[in-house]
Each structure stands twice: as structure tokens, then as C-alpha cells.
Amino acid sequence: MSEQIGIVTWINGPVVRARGSRHVGMLELVEVGEERLVGEVIGLDGDIITAQVYEETSGMRTGAPIFGTGLPLSVELGPGLLKSIFDGVQRPLPLIQMESGSFIGRGMRLDPLYRKDRWRFTPKVKEGDTVIGGAILALSVLPVLRRPEVVKPILILLAASVVVIAGLGAAASLEPNLVPSVPEPGSPLAWSVLVVGLGFYALLGVRALRTYLLTHRVADLVVVVGLVWLASALVASLLLGYWNLGWWLGHGFEIAGIALVGIPVAADLLRTNPSRPLVGDLRGADLVASEEAFLGSQVRSLMVALANKDEYTEEHTRRVALRAVQVGEELGLTTARQRSLAVGGLLHDIGKLRCPDEILKKPGPLTDDEYAVVREHAEAGRKLLKELGGFGEPVLRLVQGHHERLDGSGYPYGLREAQLDLDTRILAVCDVYDALRSTRVYRDAWSHERAVALLRGAADTEFDSRCVEALERVLAREHSGDLAVAV
Numbered sequence: 001m002s003e004q005i006g007i008v009t010w011i012n013g014p015v016v017r018a019r020g021s022r023h024v025g026m027l028e029l030v031e032v033g034e035e036r037l038v039g040e041v042i043g044l045d046g047d048i049i050t051a052q053v054y055e056e057t058s059g060m061r062t063g064a065p066i067f068g069t070g071l072p073l074s075v076e077l078g079p080g081l082l083k084s085i086f087d088g089v090q091r092p093l094p095l096i097q098m099e100s101g102s103f104i105g106r107g108m109r110l111d112p113l114y115r116k117d118r119w120r121f122t123p124k125v126k127e128g129d130t131v132i133g134g135a136i137l138a139l140s141v142l143p144v145l146r147r148p149e150v151v152k153p154i155l156i157l158l159a160a161s162v163v164v165i166a167g168l169g170a171a172a173s174l175e176p177n178l179v180p181s182v183p184e185p186g187s188p189l190a191w192s193v194l195v196v197g198l199g200f201y202a203l204l205g206v207r208a209l210r211t212y213l214l215t216h217r218v219a220d221l222v223v224v225v226g227l228v229w230l231a232s233a234l235v236a237s238l239l240l241g242y243w244n245l246g247w248w249l250g251h252g253f254e255i256a257g258i259a260l261v262g263i264p265v266a267a268d269l270l271r272t273n274p275s276r277p278l279v280g281d282l283r284g285a286d287l288v289a290s291e292e293a294f295l296g297s298q299v300r301s302l303m304v305a306l307a308n309k310d311e312y313t314e315e316h317t318r319r320v321a322l323r324a325v326q327v328g329e330e331l332g333l334t335t336a337r338q339r340s341l342a343v344g345g346l347l348h349d350i351g352k353l354r355c356p357d358e359i360l361k362k363p364g365p366l367t368d369d370e371y372a373v374v375r376e377h378a379e380a381g382r383k384l385l386k387e388l389g390g391f392g393e394p395v396l397r398l399v400q401g402h403h404e405r406l407d408g409s410g411y412p413y414g415l416r417e418a419q420l421d422l423d424t425r426i427l428a429v430c431d432v433y434d435a436l437r438s439t440r441v442y443r444d445a446w447s448h449e450r451a452v453a454l455l456r457g458a459a460d461t462e463f464d465s466r467c468v469e470a471l472e473r474v475l476a477r478e479h480s481g482d483l484a485v486a487v
């Protein structure tokens with residue numbers, strides 16, 4: 001039965017850290033807090049236990065107890081947000097979902113499921129299948145697979161695939177009959193494998209193309225071309241024999257296609273700077289930094305691309321994210337909403353990737369047409385993040401709505417007070433404050449007093465006065481405590 005294994009020392013949304021006093025295993029089912037919220041151990045480092053909690057953690061405090069059960073989560077899966085759990089590797093999630101729906105409310109318990117089969121996983125695609133490359137790539141578009149806690153199982157799966165393929169290759173050189181032969185060119189089996197494989201590539205190709213249309217990055221276009229080449233290689237290898245020149249050309253396309261898809265990803269990883277530490281408000285800064293780390297290399301690389309386009313943007317977005325989190329905390333928002341504010345703050349101007357440089361960096365006033373192009377960035381940002389996947393509706397709403405104003409004078413939709421949530425109002429105020437305090441190509445930075453005076457003057461017409469006042473309090477505390485934020 002469950003026994004206390006430690007004390008919670010840190011809570012960030014669903015992720016909880018505890019200092020442990022007795023042995024606990026990776027992926028062990030744990031119960032957190034007096035309410036016994038269900039979670040599992042996703043990290044062990046000395047006596048620090050990191051657990052992912054599958055129930056809403058609002059209201060939980062540090063100092064709460066954490067209990068170990070000695071059971072893997074798969075046998076006693078109880079309440080939790082099943083939609084946010086990836087179970088492709090260890091657990092038969094679809095089966096559980098069939099019984100409980102995609103959302104299980106807090107406090108609801110399920111009977112243990114499939115105790116005997118707890119670690120069995122039957123992949124839909126067999127190792128060695130021609131479509132395996134496409135299948136793994138297709139899985140990568142699932143945002144949930146980009147969460148840090150699933151990286152390790154995926155790496156293990158990849159390493160196992162490499163070992164199996166190498167093992168089969170070695171075995172085949174000794175005893176060719178051990179390895180099943182590839183389908184006869186043009187046979188019904190070859191055609192069905194081809195149809196499945198092309199389906200995967202089509203799915204990826206459409207997504208990659210839409211990403212490119214939104215980012216206009218050459219690297220994203222290269223991925224599209226690489227996917228087309230990989231798809232043509234599949235056609236050649238399944239419909240032609242090795243006596244055809246096309247079969248050999250197809251293999252060349254395959255290698256080139258892998259390079260075209262892999263190189264931009266590697267370049268993204270290399271180009272992505274680790275997030276610059278923010279000092280000052282450590283809690284807010286921690287939250288922003290940890291959310292930034294969750295974004296994944298492609299999104300962070302887009303942030304770097306935007307910073308290269310307009311160097312003002314990079315530090316601006318981090319400052320806005322930090323301010324928005326601080327104001328959110330000041331106004332008593334839940335940690336989950338503060339996390340959305342952090343991500344929304346970091347990515348609010350990502351749609352500017354589509355703005356031509358001559359408009360973004362224009363030193364003088366913009367013409368009406370140019371301003372119309374700039375105004376598109378709010379909606380473009382929402383579309384881009386939706387396309388990339390992994391961002392919840394609150395973040396999308398923040399990105400789309402950060403230029404809306406209470407009196408309907410904002411853009412893109414001229415929304416009014418009743419249609420703007422508090423989070424969007426917070427981001428709007430923090431964005432404007434930081435923009436005014438920054439030196440721009442067309443004007444000098446404003447003083448703190450002048451920027452605050454402008455916000456106060458527009459409080460309750462354009463901006464929410466609660467947000468303006470909360471921002472003032474945050475800034476006043478920072479100045480009085482001499483906690484200048486160095487970013």
C-alpha cells in the first residue's frame with residue numbers, strides 16, 4: 001500500500017518535484033498531496049523526485065506529502081487528463097480511453113485494467129517495414145511527443161530499431177532466409193505498403209508545406225522537398241526491380257531525402273540558443289525559462305529567426321512574458337494561466353516572421369498599406385502556432401488578441417471588453433509598456449513615468465485598469481527592492 005516517500009518542494013503546473021526519503025522507481029505510480037492526486041515518477045536525480053501529476057494541481061502547496069505505491073501507473077491508472085498523456089510506448093491508452101472517455105474528472109477511480117498485459121505494446125507498423133521511416137516521422141507531428149518526458153522512451157525505441165535492423169542485416173549476411181524478402185515489385189503487397197507509406201508522407205508533406213507558407217523559411221521548404229523525394233524513393237523501391245535504373249535512382253533520392261529532412265532539423269537544434277537566464281524575479285523568470293524549454297527546437301528556432309529579422313523582438317518577448325507572468329500572479333491567476341501567459345508572451349509576435357524586412361525595420365512612419373501588413377501578424381501568429389501544434393486555445397487566443405483593446409479600437413477583429421479575457425488584457429498592457437520603454441528604429445525609449453502615464457490615461461478605455469495598476473505595483477516593487485531585471 002502507499003507510503004509517504006517525500007515532501008513536495010516545487011510545483012509547476014502538472015510537474016512536481018519532491019525531496020524523497022525512500023526508494024521510488026521510475027514510472028512508479030505516486031499520489032501527491034493530501035488529496036492523493038495521481039501521477040507518476042518521470043525523473044529521479046539523487047533524492048529529488050520529479051513527478052507528472054495527471055490531475056489539476058491548483059491549490060497544492062509545497063510541503064505537501066507525496067506517496068509511493070510501488071505500482072507502475074499502467075496497472076492502476078485512475079483519474080487524469082488522458083488527452084495529455086502519451087501512451088504509445090508503454091500503455092494501451094486507446095483501450096483505457098474507450099472505457100472512460102478522453103477526460104476523467106478529478107477524484108474518479110477506474111478499475112485496474114489489463115493487469116497481465118501491463119507492459120505489452122503492439123506497434124501498428126512492424127520493424128523493418130518500408131514505411132517505418134514515414135511512420136516515425138508522422139508520429140513526430142504529434143505535439144505530445146515533443147514533451148521532454150517522452151523523449152527518453154522515443155530514443156530507446158529508436159535505438160532498439162537500429163539494433164534490430166543491424167542485427168537483421170548481420171543475420172542476413174550469414175543466412176539470407178532469416179530475413180523476410182521485400183515485396184515483389186508491383187505485387188498487391190507492394191502496392192498496399194506503398195499506399196500506406198505515401199499516406200504518411202502526404203500527411204507530413206501537407207503539414208510541412210503549410211508551415212513553410214506561414215514561416216517563409218528556406219529550411220522549412222527544404223523539408224517539403226525532402227519529403228517529396230522520400231515519397232518518390234518509396235515508389236521506385238516498391239514498383240521497380242533492381243534491374244531498372246529507376247530503382248537505383250530511387251535509392252539515391254532516399255538518401256538525399258533523408259538529408260534534406262534531417263539537416264534543417266539538426267540546424268534548428270544547433271541554432272537554438274539555450275534560453276538566456278533572467279535574473280530578478282526568480283519565480284517568474286523560472287516559469288518563463290521552463291516554458292521556453294518546453295517549446296521544442298523548431299519553435300525556438302523560429303523565435304531566433306524572428307530575432308534575426310528584428311533584433312528588438314527577442315528581448316522584448318522575454319520581458320513581456322516575464323511581466324505578464326508577474327502581473328498574472330499579482331492578480332491571482334492560477335499557475336496554469338500564468339504558464340499560458342509565459343508562452344503567449346514569448347510567442348505573441350511570432351507572426352511577424354511573415355512581415356517583409358523593409359516594413360518591420362522601416363525607420364519612418366508606415367503607410368496605411370504597410371500598417372495593414374503589420375496588423376496581419378496577430379492572426380498569422382495564431383495560424384502558425386496552430387499549424388505547429390502543441391499550443392492550447394488560451395495561448396492561441398493570447399497571440400491573436402494581444403493588440404485588441406477594450407473599446408474595440410484594436411486589431412485584428414476590433415473585439416470589445418466582453419470578448420477579451422483577463423489574460424489577453426494583461427498581455428496587451430505588458431506588451432505596450434515594454435514597447436514604449438524600448439528604443440525603436442523610429443523613436444527613443446520612453447521613461448517609466450511617461451509610459452505609465454500613457455497606460456493610465458487609457459485605462460478603462462483601451463486597457464483594463466486592474467492590469468495597469470497591477471503592472472505598476474510589480475514595477476514599483478522591483479524598483480524599490482532594487483531587483484532590476486537584466487535581460
Ligand SMILES: [Fe+2]
Nearest residue numbers: 348349402403
Ligand atoms: Fe504584436
